[in-house]
Amino acid sequence: MRDRTPEGDVALRPVRTGTAPADRITGWIAVAVFLLAWELLCRALDVSSLYLPRPTQVAVALYDLFVHKQALSDLAVTLYRIFGGFAIGMVFGVALGLAMAVSRRLQSIADVFIAALYPLPKITLIPLLIIWLGTGGPFMLTISALGALFPVIINTLLGVRQCDPGLVMTARDLGASERQIVRHVLLPAAIPSVFAGARLGLGVSIILVVAAEMVVGKLGLGARLYLAGQVLETETVFAVLVVLAALGIAVTKALDAVDALTGKWRA
Amino acid sequence: MGGNLQTSSEGAVHPEIRLEGVSLVYEAGGSQVLALDDLHCRFAAGRVTAIIGPSGCGKSTMLQITRGFMPASRGTLSFVGPDGQPMPRPPRMATVWQSFNLFPWRTIEDNVAFGLEMAGMPAAQRRVRAHEALRMVDLGGFERKYPGQLSGGMRQRVGMARALVMDPEVLLLDEPFGALDAQTRLVLQEQLAAMVERTGKTVLLITHSIEEAVLLADTVYVLTARPGRVAAEVQIDLPKPRSIASTHDARYAGYFERIYGLLKSEVLRSMHGEAGGQA
Ligand SMILES: Nc1ncnc2c1ncn2[C@@H]1O[C@H](COP(=O)(O)OP(=O)(O)O)[C@@H](O)[C@H]1O
Ligand SMILES: [Mg+2]
Numbered sequence: 001m002r003d004r005t006p007e008g009d010v011a012l013r014p015v016r017t018g019t020a021p022a023d024r025i026t027g028w029i030a031v032a033v034f035l036l037a038w039e040l041l042c043r044a045l046d047v048s049s050l051y052l053p054r055p056t057q058v059a060v061a062l063y064d065l066f067v068h069k070q071a072l073s074d075l076a077v078t079l080y081r082i083f084g085g086f087a088i089g090m091v092f093g094v095a096l097g098l099a100m101a102v103s104r105r106l107q108s109i110a111d112v113f114i115a116a117l118y119p120l121p122k123i124t125l126i127p128l129l130i131i132w133l134g135t136g137g138p139f140m141l142t143i144s145a146l147g148a149l150f151p152v153i154i155n156t157l158l159g160v161r162q163c164d165p166g167l168v169m170t171a172r173d174l175g176a177s178e179r180q181i182v183r184h185v186l187l188p189a190a191i192p193s194v195f196a197g198a199r200l201g202l203g204v205s206i207i208l209v210v211a212a213e214m215v216v217g218k219l220g221l222g223a224r225l226y227l228a229g230q231v232l233e234t235e236t237v238f239a240v241l242v243v244l245a246a247l248g249i250a251v252t253k254a255l256d257a258v259d260a261l262t263g264k265w266r267a
Numbered sequence: 268m269g270g271n272l273q274t275s276s277e278g279a280v281h282p283e284i285r286l287e288g289v290s291l292v293y294e295a296g297g298s299q300v301l302a303l304d305d306l307h308c309r310f311a312a313g314r315v316t317a318i319i320g321p322s323g324c325g326k327s328t329m330l331q332i333t334r335g336f337m338p339a340s341r342g343t344l345s346f347v348g349p350d351g352q353p354m355p356r357p358p359r360m361a362t363v364w365q366s367f368n369l370f371p372w373r374t375i376e377d378n379v380a381f382g383l384e385m386a387g388m389p390a391a392q393r394r395v396r397a398h399e400a401l402r403m404v405d406l407g408g409f410e411r412k413y414p415g416q417l418s419g420g421m422r423q424r425v426g427m428a429r430a431l432v433m434d435p436e437v438l439l440l441d442e443p444f445g446a447l448d449a450q451t452r453l454v455l456q457e458q459l460a461a462m463v464e465r466t467g468k469t470v471l472l473i474t475h476s477i478e479e480a481v482l483l484a485d486t487v488y489v490l491t492a493r494p495g496r497v498a499a500e501v502q503i504d505l506p507k508p509r510s511i512a513s514t515h516d517a518r519y520a521g522y523f524e525r526i527y528g529l530l531k532s533e534v535l536r537s538m539h540g541e542a543g544g545q546a
Contacts, residue, residue, distance in 0.1 A: 164368070166364060166366055166368045167368055167370060169336065169368070170362070170364065170368040170370075171381070171385070172336070173334065173336075173360075173361060173362045174361065174381050174382035174385060174429070174433065175382050175385050175386055175433075176381075176382075176385045177385070180385050184381075184384075184385070185370070188370070188372045188373075189372075191372070
């Protein structure tokens with residue numbers, strides 16, 4: 001049954017929340033107009049493709065990169081380094097964050113090191129890590145793990161600290177041991193915060209891996225980017241940037257999906 | 268309906284609880300706060316004892332000492348069995364909290380089964396027990412919901428089911444209905460009274476409602492403003508089972524006024540204490 005308004009049988013207009021399809025279409029039209037303007041302006045002003053290649057040239061370069069220049073294997077290597085290191089950073093970060101939240105002594109020790117290391121831009125560790133680990137896989141995984149580690153530790157710690165002490169007391173009342181309290185109360189209570197940390201950490205891992213690849217200049221998207229820049233293949237530089245942007249978008253969407261899954265109780 | 272919530276299981280002992288000369292000093296940031304001062308109380312076996320007093324007088328502190336979460340600074344806590352001897356083991360206890368304290372990430376059934384899960388009961392078995400407990404508090408059909416999807420009254424019924432499924436010998440209630448609206452509170456009070464009557468558990472009920480204390484308790488301890496001391500012990504001789512109709516009993520008004528008179532002077536005293544600073 002449809003509600004009747006005083007004016008009679010008028011169609012109900014639902015309140016819109018979130019992004020409606022119409023808004024999304026507007027967004028895509030804007031992108032199309034932008035690309036078209038870019039293309040036409042470059043042609044009209046006869047801009048050298050050395051400085052600013054046209055979107056069509058970038059598209060050709062992108063096709064070339066994947067079909068003729070095996071960029072897929074570079075993408076795979078970069079993804080492996082990002083997610084492999086990120087996973088290591090997550091495991092250590094959550095474990096250390098939990099341990100610090102539970103043990104006062106461990107926390108006072110770790111606090112000092114974190115205070116010293118956290119503000120340091122991790123990118124500055126690249127030369128030192130190359131001296132220690134060389135430029136191969138272990139180096140890449142380490143730098144990626146370091147990127148994720150600190151945001152995850154700090155957010156895990158915060159998440160546990162923000163846990164309602166009433167819930168801990170309730171668990172104890174119901175017979176939970178200290179171990180069980182960590183596993184069944186502190187950890188789940190910290191999940192949303194751990195997740196926020198993982199989001200930040202993954203962002204840092206991506207930056208560090210690409211930067212490290214640019215420095216080492218052998219394999220991976222970062223290396224492609226750097227080498228293309230060296231020989232002034234500006235279309236290829238743009239093509240790699242497009243791939244990196246797409247990677248960023250895919251990661252964000254994937255994280256949103258996992259977030260929605262873990263957050264289903266937040267009704 | 269299931270057995271263990273109707274009557275306590277075999278081997279259950281409903282002890283008398285004694286607090287003798289219990290004092291408690293909180294130490295926070297270098298300063299000391301005397302929360303309880305030389306408290307003497309007996310919570311009779313299988314009876315309901317209510318504790319009423321101005322807020323901040325140490326009621327929750329007293330409950331935590333009884334639960335064994337905190338040692339008394341001075342004095343003793345003991346559990347006396349039916350033979351008049353101290354119990355060889357501490358009794359099973361479970362608490363219902365004013366703020367419900369449900370685990371928001373667990374479904375209702377997993378909240379109720381929490382204690383059984385910690386004790387290592389297999390999943391299928393504890394689910395049966397949890398469902399049975401939920402039906403007792405009229406929440407059958409809500410097993411898979413999350414606490415965030417329930418009203419306050421429903422959440423506290425989950426809180427009660429979660430405590431009762433543990434089949435405690437001593438049930439501790441810390442202002443269990445304080446956060447609920449008046450109608451919900453009345454219904455839950457009646458249900459609690461009936462449940463307590465059936466199971467014969469030793470019950471300690473902390474409340475700030477005189478009505479609740481008189482309706483549910485056999486004995487009411489009125490505490491003084493901080494530091495908490497026993498201002499008076501009032502025996503409630505109203506026939507059971509009690510319901511909202513009991514408020515029409517001639518004796519009800521007498522108990523209410525007696526407790527109100529005691530409380531009023533304590534509340535005024537605590538207000539003056541705050542207004543007058545450290546005078
Ligand atoms: N952990 C604590 N540290 C210091 N003081 C506390 C602590 N818990 C309670 N208190 C103080 O002890 C007094 C009694 O608290 P509580 O037992 O919670 O009172 P009630 O439950 O009667 O309202 C209050 O004045 C409170 O401020
Ligand atoms: Mg209290």
